[in-house]
Amino acid sequence: MTQTNTPKPGPRPDRAPSFSKGSAANAAGESGTSPGAVSASDASGVAPAADAAAAGEISVVTVSDAQDRTSAGSLPAVGGTVQQEWVQQAPATAAIPVVTAGPGSVSAPGTEPAGADTEAAGTAAVDIAPDTAAAAEPVPGEDVKDLPGRRERPEGPEPASALTADRLLTRAAAAPVSGWRRWLYQATLGYVNLGDSDQVRIQRAMEHRIATRLGERTRYVPVLSRKGGVGKTTVTTLLGMVLAELREDRVIAMDANPDRGTLSDRSPGRADFTARQLVKDRFTVNSFAQLSNYTARDGSRLDVLASDTDPTVAHAFDDADYRAVTDILGRYYSIVLTDSGTGMVHSVMKGTLEKADAVVLVSGGSVDEARLASETLSWLEAHGRQDLVAKATVVINMAAGNRTLVNIDEIEEHFLSRVKNVVRIPHDRHLAEGSRIRLGQLKPATRAAAVELAALVVDELQQA
Incomplete structure (x- = not known):
């Protein structure tokens, strides 16, 4: 406000105002x-x-x-x-x-x-x-911190937690992982960075879905098939390896085949004990270190609990034994995969389906293999497990390759009318060898299909 000077009374009328x-x-x-x-x-x-x-x-x-x-x-x-x-x-x-x-x-x-x-x-x-x-x-009476363009800071000294990496570090775009984009980035000494392709970004999004936390309780996923030789053990091993590689928690694959199971043959590592011996010692296993003596892990983060090589001993593995073993595994593992046998009426199958949070059904690329897989879904619906059918994932294993006259697209369309997810695993020479599986030796398309399968399974486990 401007101050006003009041003139003194009685000024001379002929006096002009003074100015500079x-x-x-x-x-x-x-x-x-x-x-x-x-x-x-x-x-x-x-x-x-x-x-x-x-x-x-x-x-x-x-x-x-x-x-x-x-x-x-x-x-x-x-x-x-x-x-x-x-x-x-x-x-x-x-x-x-x-x-x-x-x-x-x-x-x-x-x-x-x-x-x-x-x-x-x-x-x-x-x-x-x-x-x-x-x-x-x-404006008079207005708080200064409410003015636009001003950064709000707490009054007084800042705590040490305020010095975060997001605040102090300048983020640089990550270099491309492969392809001509990677070559261009290296040729220009990092000055030209076009980023990764859309395919790589989709793959990273799937890996992020796989690494999602599932909560406190253990999730059980049986891998089913009513016909042998369709690649059920192969799919169990692929799924388990991808889950164990991309997740931070523990994942184990259990061989619950009443007959001679081959899960330990497809997985790296050897164990000195089997599932049957774990049943005998179940009251003495009180730590993860003790449980590690019964599982195999060599070259992979996936733990494998093998079955007995003697079919007569393995046949004694019944529903009560399966429940006892899974109760022990549930203390130390977040996901338990079960490589089930072909017999749907076996006593082990009862406990397997009762504990299941999601199922993976394996089908081959032939007419009889696809028909038996579809009949398995009908069997589950007839026994009151429509919930497992609704969130089941069907895997079409193309072990024989694409040279057959069977229309695989028609098989995939049939299963999509009954279940939510269908994944096709292409033919891979490394898988066809029938020996130990190593993810690094798979074709990119085969590894991408395995990652997609793991992402779909984790999505279903989140809703379980």
Whole structure:
């Protein structure tokens, strides 16, 4: 707010207002008259302004042109009441009119007078837009932290937890992992980075889905097939290896085939004990270190619990034994895969299906293999397990390759009418060898299919 100096009573009527020499010279140069003429002609115009100031009114007189003098009542108000007054300046400072335009005005820099009273001195006020004024200067009574463009910081010293990597480190785009994009990145010494292809990004998204946490309790996934030789053990090993490689928790594959199982033959590593021996020692196994003596792990993060090689001993593995073993495994593993046998009416199958959170049904690429797999779904529905059929994942194992006359697309379309997910695993020479499986030796298409299978299974386990 501009301070107003009230003139002393009884001024001489023929006395002109005092102003600096520079101001008079400028006025005389613009109007073509002498300074004395300006003072004499303004004598009659200053008295009404002084009376208005004494009465509490505010007026403006423009001095840019000495001959064009405008009365205060003829000027429009700017942002409210506007006032002008003549001020006695120091000899080195020109007299500048002071215009007050409400709270949205900003004083021009460098116009502060040398006198003691800076508010009464000639400081020019510039009218600006209301939005700009609000952003440039806080409104009285408004909290400063609410102003736009200001970074909110807590009062007082910051804790050590405020020094995060996201705040302190400058993130650089990751280099492409393969292909011509990788070659271009290396050839330009990192200056040209086009990022990964869409296929790589989709693969990373699937891997992220596989690594999702499933909660506190253990999930059980049996791998079923009513016909031998369709690759049930191969699918169990592939699924288990991908889950164990991309997840942070523990995954185990258990051979529950009443006949001679081959899960340990397809998985790396050897164990000194089997599932049957674990049943005998179940009351003495009280730690994961003790349980590790019964499982095999060599070159893979997947643990394997093998069955006995003697079919007569393996046949004694019944439903009670399966439940006892899975209860022990449930203490230390997050996902338990079960390589089931071909007999759906075997006693082990009862406990397998009762504990199952999701099922994987394996079908071959032939007519009889596809028909038996579809009949397995019908058997589950007939025994009241429609819930497992609704979230089942059918795997079409193309072990024989694509050279047959069977229309695989028709088989896939048939299963999609009954289940939610269908995955086709292409023919791979490494899988056809029938020996130990190593993920690094698989074709890219085979590995991508295994990753897709693992992602679909984890999606179903999240909803279980």
